[in-house]
Amino acid sequence: MVDIIVLVKQMHDLEQIKPDPSTGEPMLEKSPFKMETISENAVEAAVQLKEKYGGKVTALLFGNSDAGQIMKKAYAMGCDDGYVITEYTGNNHFYTSQVLAEKIKTIKHDLILLGNQSADSVTGMLAGRLSAILGEPVLGNAVSIEIEGEDAKIKRVLEKNNYYVKTHLPAIISVTQEINEPRLPPVMRIMQAGRKPINSEKTTVQEIKNFTVVSNKAPISERKKLIFEDVDKGIEEVVKVIKEEMR
Amino acid sequence: MKFLTFSEDNQLLAQMITFLRSRGEVDAATSSDRDMPIEYGAGVVYALRGNAQYDSISAALKNLFESSGYDAVVIASTVLGREVAGHLSVGIGSDVAPELSSLEFKDGKAITKRWGYGGKTVIEETWNARVFTLLPGITDAEKNGSESTLKDIQLGDSRVEIISEEPKNLGGGNLESAKIIVSVGRGLGKKEGIEVAQKLADAVGGEIAGSRPVCLDYQWLSEDRQVGLSGKKVKPKVYIALGISGQIQHIAGMRGSKIVIAINKDKSAPIFEESDYGIVGDLYQVAPKLTEKLAA
Numbered sequence: 001m002v003d004i005i006v007l008v009k010q011m012h013d014l015e016q017i018k019p020d021p022s023t024g025e026p027m028l029e030k031s032p033f034k035m036e037t038i039s040e041n042a043v044e045a046a047v048q049l050k051e052k053y054g055g056k057v058t059a060l061l062f063g064n065s066d067a068g069q070i071m072k073k074a075y076a077m078g079c080d081d082g083y084v085i086t087e088y089t090g091n092n093h094f095y096t097s098q099v100l101a102e103k104i105k106t107i108k109h110d111l112i113l114l115g116n117q118s119a120d121s122v123t124g125m126l127a128g129r130l131s132a133i134l135g136e137p138v139l140g141n142a143v144s145i146e147i148e149g150e151d152a153k154i155k156r157v158l159e160k161n162n163y164y165v166k167t168h169l170p171a172i173i174s175v176t177q178e179i180n181e182p183r184l185p186p187v188m189r190i191m192q193a194g195r196k197p198i199n200s201e202k203t204t205v206q207e208i209k210n211f212t213v214v215s216n217k218a219p220i221s222e223r224k225k226l227i228f229e230d231v232d233k234g235i236e237e238v239v240k241v242i243k244e245e246m247r
Numbered sequence: 248m249k250f251l252t253f254s255e256d257n258q259l260l261a262q263m264i265t266f267l268r269s270r271g272e273v274d275a276a277t278s279s280d281r282d283m284p285i286e287y288g289a290g291v292v293y294a295l296r297g298n299a300q301y302d303s304i305s306a307a308l309k310n311l312f313e314s315s316g317y318d319a320v321v322i323a324s325t326v327l328g329r330e331v332a333g334h335l336s337v338g339i340g341s342d343v344a345p346e347l348s349s350l351e352f353k354d355g356k357a358i359t360k361r362w363g364y365g366g367k368t369v370i371e372e373t374w375n376a377r378v379f380t381l382l383p384g385i386t387d388a389e390k391n392g393s394e395s396t397l398k399d400i401q402l403g404d405s406r407v408e409i410i411s412e413e414p415k416n417l418g419g420g421n422l423e424s425a426k427i428i429v430s431v432g433r434g435l436g437k438k439e440g441i442e443v444a445q446k447l448a449d450a451v452g453g454e455i456a457g458s459r460p461v462c463l464d465y466q467w468l469s470e471d472r473q474v475g476l477s478g479k480k481v482k483p484k485v486y487i488a489l490g491i492s493g494q495i496q497h498i499a500g501m502r503g504s505k506i507v508i509a510i511n512k513d514k515s516a517p518i519f520e521e522s523d524y525g526i527v528g529d530l531y532q533v534a535p536k537l538t539e540k541l542a543a
């Protein structure tokens with residue numbers, strides 16, 4: 001039996017974010033929220049561990065008003081329970097780690113699963129910060145996870161080598177996108193999940209913000225965008241360009 | 248400013264020392280003993296010995312930080328580096344400015360740049376932070392004629408135990424300094440397709456690279472040839488994308504290219520928005536013709 005807390009982030013659908021043509025700033029209103037990509041891998045990993053070893057999966061999401069539908073997706077994928085902490089003010093890993101840690105301390109668990117780097121803010125700061133705040137060890141960048149008695153064991157993928165590493169439970173494990181292919185829950189489960197209540201609460205942790213955004217804009221693409229549908233003409237032009245650069 | 252910089256990769260450490268030495272005094276710490284970066288301008292290079300995991304390294308850096316009066320700890324953004332940075336930031340009660348492609352200091356504040364929304368935007372910020380992670384390739388490593396003092400530090404215990412190590416089969420190509428890159432995506436369809444791309448690369452004296460699915464999921468190419476947000480950031484004179492759709496996470500790695508050429512059979516593929524020249528067609532027809540004409 002392993003009781004697991006899985007950390008689920010929400011993000012704007014990145015593919016639908018377009019820059020405002022006049023300011024270059026992302027038009028976020030037009031991009032709906034969805035479950036952050038690597039959080040989805042973390043949920044899948046948590047549910048697979050439950051299916052193998054038994055136990056309970058609790059999803060934890062620090063988000064805003066749209067968080068309910070994302071939590072429902074986590075339920076449909078197999079999470080047993082879930083908490084939404086509301087009034088998310090945006091990416092701030094310093095504060096997010098404090099808010100999540102405060103809630104985690106109240107939930108019995110053997111494992112905390114999370115993404116290695118979220119697909120939108122890509123900070124990868126949460127595993128290390130939670131480890132230090134909670135005093136639990138991290139096994140990072142897992143492409144496979146096993147539980148052996150009181151220990152968790154993972155295959156850890158680094159830039160130059162891979163390792164098998166282990167530690168005692170309770171522990172924190174960050175997963176990569178390659179660990180699994182998240183399931184598409186069947187319609188029945190989606191309907192059941194829709195009826196399941198969502199626990200929603202506010203945090204008592206005061207926000208500290210150590211940064212100020214000066215600007216946040218799409219870089220301007222100055223590409224020529226000469227697109228050839230006539231293949232032979234295209235080849236002729238491209239060969240000229242490449243030969244010029246090779247000189 | 249007095250910096251302490253860390254990486255487990257001495258090539259990245261040499262880059263960071265080079266980058267930081269024009270911004271202040273630098274000492275460096277490494278957990279690797281291959282190619283010690285002692286000629287790049289660091290005052291002291293600390294060799295961390297023992298079980299080098301994020302927790303034992305973080306504890307050692309915290310000790311150095313608190314006993315030697317550093318203003319900032321700058322860490323290379325690798326899997327281990329990010330874990331160390333997060334852990335250390337709690338230990339020294341600071342924030343971390345992460346994943347930076349630019350870092351300057353003015354009036355005690357850090358002025359930074361990093362990607363936002365998975366590579367869609369560039370965020371410029373000012374930070375009140377003592378810990379920073381820098382993207383690999385922040386600058387080229389350059390020796391400066393000085394020689395650092397080497398000091399050994401014995402690491403304390405870690406709660407992470409290594410059971411076994413598995414070396415990877417890395418291609419070893421040098422994408423960061425390549426003049427021409429031929430990059431392949433899932434549109435290749437099969438491993439044997441690599442040959443078509445390799446021939447084109449050979450004809451132009453270029454390096455071969457790939458998108459994330461090609462390098463990680465299918466392993467048609469070795470992992471160190473992945474270009475993108477979570478791969479290499481490249482800036483060749485010519486970047487030729489074959490069967491790559493142009494998702495933003497890929498673009499984030501090749502935006503610095505001088506000229507981008509894309510071959511894709513889908514006219515509406517987003518890669519064409521990031522290209523100077525595009526050919527709408529099957530790469531298996533276009534690439535061999537290109538190879539033939541370029542070799543001639």
Ligand SMILES: Cc1cc2nc3c(=O)[nH]c(=O)nc-3n(C[C@H](O)[C@H](O)[C@H](O)COP(=O)(O)OP(=O)(O)OC[C@H]3O[C@@H](n4cnc5c(N)ncnc54)[C@H](O)[C@@H]3O)c2cc1C
Nearest residue numbers: 432433434458459475476477478490491492496512513530
């Ligand atoms: C956190 C995070 C980090 C990521 N980091 C990276 C990264 O560093 N690098 C990266 O590349 N991706 C990264 N990704 C993945 C990225 O989102 C895309 O999934 C990936 O780039 C798609 O790869 P692709 O273009 O090869 O494949 P696809 O998107 O499947 O595109 C294949 C293309 O090939 C074309 N095609 C098919 N057959 C042919 C043919 N015969 N001839 C010509 N064209 C053909 C198709 O029209 C299509 O456009 C990351 C994702 C996340 C969430």
Ligand SMILES: Nc1ncnc2c1ncn2[C@@H]1O[C@H](COP(=O)(O)O)[C@@H](O)[C@H]1O
Nearest residue numbers: 007008062114115117118123124125126
């Ligand atoms: N607001 C949040 N609520 C819950 N989990 C989060 C939140 N932000 C980040 N996470 C988790 O932390 C992982 C890494 O995110 P990051 O540290 O932003 O790169 C994500 O994949 C999630 O699993």
